[in-house]
Amino acid sequence: MLTAVDDAAERLGLSPGLALAQARTMHPGIEALEExxxxxxxxxxxxxxxxxxxxxxxxxxxxxxxxxxxxxCAHLYGGEDALVADLSGRLERAGLAYRIAxxxxxxxxxxxxxxxxxGSYACGSERxxxxxxxxxxxxxxxxxxxxxxxxxxxxxxxxADLPRAPLTARFGGDLLRQFDRALGSEHEPLNPRLPVAPYxxxxxxxxxxxxxxxxxxxxxxxxxRLKIALERRGDGxxxxxxxxxxxxxxxxxxxxxxSRPLRAAEDIRVLFVERLAALADAxxxxxxxxxxxxxxxxxxxxxxxxxxxxGAEDQTELDRLTDRLSARLGVxxxxxxxxxxxxxxxxxxxxxxAQVTVADPGWEALRRYRAEAELSPRPLRLLARPEPIExxxxxxxxxxxxxxWRRALHEVVAxxxxxxxEGAWWSEHGGPARDYFRVEDKSGLRFxxxxxxxxxxxxxxxxxxxxxxxxxxx
Amino acid sequence: xxxxxxxxLRGLERPSGIDSDPGTVTLGVPAIDGVLGGGxxxxxxxxxxxxxxxxxxxxxxxxxILSARAARxxxxxIAEDMALAESGAPYGPGLDAFxxxxxxxxxxxxxxxxxxxxxxxxxxxxxxxxxxxxxxxHGDIDMVAVRRLSLAAVESGxxxxxxxxxxxxxxxxxxxxxIVGATPDECLTAQLTRNRRGPLGAWTLQWSDDDxxxxxxxxAQPVAAPAADRPHRKIA
Numbered sequence: 001m002l003t004a005v006d007d008a009a010e011r012l013g014l015s016p017g018l019a020l021a022q023a024r025t026m027h028p029g030i031e032a033l034e035e036x037x038x039x040x041x042x043x044x045x046x047x048x049x050x051x052x053x054x055x056x057x058x059x060x061x062x063x064x065x066x067x068x069x070x071x072x073c074a075h076l077y078g079g080e081d082a083l084v085a086d087l088s089g090r091l092e093r094a095g096l097a098y099r100i101a102x103x104x105x106x107x108x109x110x111x112x113x114x115x116x117x118x119g120s121y122a123c124g125s126e127r128x129x130x131x132x133x134x135x136x137x138x139x140x141x142x143x144x145x146x147x148x149x150x151x152x153x154x155x156x157x158x159x160a161d162l163p164r165a166p167l168t169a170r171f172g173g174d175l176l177r178q179f180d181r182a183l184g185s186e187h188e189p190l191n192p193r194l195p196v197a198p199y200x201x202x203x204x205x206x207x208x209x210x211x212x213x214x215x216x217x218x219x220x221x222x223x224x225r226l227k228i229a230l231e232r233r234g235d236g237x238x239x240x241x242x243x244x245x246x247x248x249x250x251x252x253x254x255x256x257x258x259s260r261p262l263r264a265a266e267d268i269r270v271l272f273v274e275r276l277a278a279l280a281d282a283x284x285x286x287x288x289x290x291x292x293x294x295x296x297x298x299x300x301x302x303x304x305x306x307x308x309x310x311g312a313e314d315q316t317e318l319d320r321l322t323d324r325l326s327a328r329l330g331v332x333x334x335x336x337x338x339x340x341x342x343x344x345x346x347x348x349x350x351x352x353x354a355q356v357t358v359a360d361p362g363w364e365a366l367r368r369y370r371a372e373a374e375l376s377p378r379p380l381r382l383l384a385r386p387e388p389i390e391x392x393x394x395x396x397x398x399x400x401x402x403x404x405w406r407r408a409l410h411e412v413v414a415x416x417x418x419x420x421x422e423g424a425w426w427s428e429h430g431g432p433a434r435d436y437f438r439v440e441d442k443s444g445l446r447f448x449x450x451x452x453x454x455x456x457x458x459x460x461x462x463x464x465x466x467x468x469x470x471x472x473x474x
Numbered sequence: 475x476x477x478x479x480x481x482x483l484r485g486l487e488r489p490s491g492i493d494s495d496p497g498t499v500t501l502g503v504p505a506i507d508g509v510l511g512g513g514x515x516x517x518x519x520x521x522x523x524x525x526x527x528x529x530x531x532x533x534x535x536x537x538x539i540l541s542a543r544a545a546r547x548x549x550x551x552i553a554e555d556m557a558l559a560e561s562g563a564p565y566g567p568g569l570d571a572f573x574x575x576x577x578x579x580x581x582x583x584x585x586x587x588x589x590x591x592x593x594x595x596x597x598x599x600x601x602x603x604x605x606x607x608x609x610x611x612h613g614d615i616d617m618v619a620v621r622r623l624s625l626a627a628v629e630s631g632x633x634x635x636x637x638x639x640x641x642x643x644x645x646x647x648x649x650x651x652x653i654v655g656a657t658p659d660e661c662l663t664a665q666l667t668r669n670r671r672g673p674l675g676a677w678t679l680q681w682s683d684d685d686x687x688x689x690x691x692x693x694a695q696p697v698a699a700p701a702a703d704r705p706h707r708k709i710a
Contacts, residue, residue, distance in 0.1 A: 318600065351563065363576050379562075474536070
């Protein structure tokens with residue numbers, strides 16, 4: 001069955017809904033392509049991205065439509081007509097057929113584009129525009145439209161002046177809600193695809209730019225504009241995104257995070273120097289970027305910059321270093337150590353991205369605990385996952401006498417332990433209790449080993465408890 | 475007035491590398507500090523190699539103790555992914571015992587040695603950093619890179635350590651090169667195989683928990699006699 005036809009096919013009398021076999025009988029020479037909903041959705045998304053240059057409020061109206069809220073944006077393009085001309089030009093160059101309608105409400109614009117005449121409709125003319133259109137133009141479901149048709153109600157004008165309560169009772173609340181929304185008596189918000197940034201600055205280039213230096217200079221300029229807005233509200237940026245719009249419509253998005261709320265334009269520019277350096281492929285400007293937008297995606301309250309006194313200045317410098325390293329290498333590769341409250345060795349220390357704000361790293365508490373509890377020493381280096389080893393030990397709970405690790409045999413000459421650490425019994429994969437031993441081998445190498453499981457806990461037929469190497473001491 | 479003039483002149487002199495003394499980090503062991511000319515030079519690059527892969531933890535411990543004694547500000551530890559996967563990552567609770575506060579430590583994992591060297595240089599140039607440890611898993615790093623890092627260390631006065639998993643074959647341009655290994659009875663051997671300021675040596679050290687510093691183990695056997703003052707050996 002045909003789902004869509006192009007202009008030429010339309011002229012031949014083919015339309016969606018026709019069976020393919022029938023169409024082929026009528027016109028043997030037609031070319032039929034298989035429907036690919038995924039590709040269509042992807043195409044729609046990429047067109048939605050193009051439209052971000054006009055406004056950040058873009059929503060996909062699947063399967064084949066887009067909604068843009070251009071309130072207050074049109075003047076940046078020299079008026080609504082110029083905006084429509086720009087968009088139409090791009091769509092045409094991409095070989096797409098389109099219908100564009102501008103109106104004061106989503107409902108009216110949708111109705112005009114789908115069932116009416118494309119064009120621009122002033123606020124206040126909704127009723128006039130909608131009356132002759134079929135009820136399906138109100139985006140009602142098929143059942144409701146059919147029910148309305150059965151009682152002779154076919155056009156929007158037919159229900160416009162009918163008493164409301166009986167309509168709702170008979171056909172459901174949807175009908176009048178859609179009607180009210182189309183007229184503007186009820187507000188219908190647009191749900192944008194991407195969250196709207198609290199602070200945005202953008203610039204268009206009559207002469208498209210392509211060089212990295214120019215992009216960075218633009219970042220600095222836009223950041224200065226953002227600084228004014230941020231300062232006014234006492235905010236700083238924690239996450240910033242640069243969107244570069246190519247002349248052919250494609251987008252490039254580059255984001256950077258920070259350790260503390262930033263306002264200074266130079267600090268922000270430096271972040272993007274590193275981000276651009278870190279890009280695996282070049283910026284790929286095509287024929288150039290004709291627009292750049294800098295948005296603060298996440299803002300946080302930031303007290304005004306204080307003239308540093310020693311410690312505070314050092315922390316600022318360290319934050320700058322962290323931000324540069326994170327921007328270049330990746331946020332997860334730059335870490336700081338915290339001590340979560342856990343006796344389980346793997347969980348007793350964690351490495352979190354250094355940019356993440358942590359109220360209390362937990363080391364003081366750990367030191368106090370270790371002092372009080374007189375815990376045995378901990379290794380200097382811990383393997384991410386304990387490695388299984390073959391060990392020979394005295395049964396039932398003696399230390400290992402020798403063990404093989406990574407193909408090397410180690411003879412144990414001294415050992416300390418056991419230190420029993422219960423498994424994380426609350427978690428499925430917590431595992432059995434572990435008896436940890438500090439052992440030193442003949443060469444003087446020192447390891448932290450454990451035996452998982454206790455002999456007495458094992459049923460008769462299960463295997464012997466296993467030994468693991470978890471860490472190394474200096 | 476002459477004294478004042480001398481002082482002004484000294485202030486005007488640019489630091490000329492290892493000669494001038496931006497400060498040293500003492501090990502707390504007089505025998506070694508003497509050989510080093512007071513201690514490990516700040517504003518310089520030092521290499522610490524493990525005697526063998528299994529001895530990397532011992533070498534790490536040695537590096538960390540030096541870092542803890544040097545660290546007035548933050549320490550940055552940079553390692554390649556492979557190094558962390560094979561030899562384990564720094565473990566907070568274990569670091570504390572060496573006097574290195576985990577709060578003042580930032581760790582980095584890099585995918586390539588190129589990134590590691592870049593990050594080391596960036597960190598050295600940050601004035602809030604006093605020690606940078608770079609853990610290189612494989613391969614030799616070329617002379618040019620070492621020179622760059624040395625220069626960055628000189629300019630900032632920070633201490634740079636290159637931690638290697640096995641003793642390198644090539645000649646070194648670092649200020650000092652050590653080969654560290656574990657020995658029985660909870661001791662370490664530290665062999666000084668390159669020293670711009672004086673003679674070489676080897677010592678067996680024991681970590682003293684109470685004093686939180688190294689002490690010479692009773693059975694120490696230095697390879698060379700401790701240095702007498704030999705100013706003509708300094709590089710002009």
